[in-house]
Amino acid sequence: MSYINIDCFAGGGGASTGLEQASIKIDIAIDHNPSAILMHKTNHPETLHLTEDIFEVDLKKYIKTSDKVGVMWASPDCTSHSRAKGNKPKDSGSRILAWAVYDLCRQIKDITGELPKIVFVENVEEIQKWCPLDKNGNPIKEIEGCCYGCFISAMRKKKDGRFSSAFGCRYCKNKEDCLNG
Secondary structure, eight states: OOOEEEEESOTTSHHHHHHHHTTOOOOEEEESOHHHHHHHHHHOTTSEEEESOTTTOOGGGTOOTTOOEEEEEEOOOOTTTOGGGTTOOOOHHHHTTHHHHHHHHHHHHHHHSSOOSEEEEOOOGGGGGOOOBOTTSOBOGGGTTHHHHHHHHHHOBOTTSOBOOOOSSSSOSSHHHHHTO
């Protein structure tokens, strides 16, 4: 069986190169940055390149109902979580990018009837502390990690192949609460 493999937040193609070295050919690369996609095209000319906002991608244009997605690799922006920038959050917009992985998995499930066989989300360990920000733009310590917990809960697959609709804490009653984190 042949699988379609997707690199989200593809950048210049470093992860795609690593995956190809592991015999996983990337079929679709997604990144919003035209310069990054140009570099990816140089490194991976056989790949379909989508220069789009990750939240705006419509996979129905590129994946058929008979397709199966093998690997989906995602490296969402980590600068809002990384200690390399002093643990100072950048903005809530870049902090929600992991949710694009959830949204793309839902699209794949809706199109093909199945989730990707394997989903990799690569990020810094501080993403595990992801939570809403206070009015000064600082993480709310009392609920540290709640948005990460909600994301992980939502990504868990039930035995019937559906996504969980449960969220991981009392603060986040739905995905939108985490989107504000």
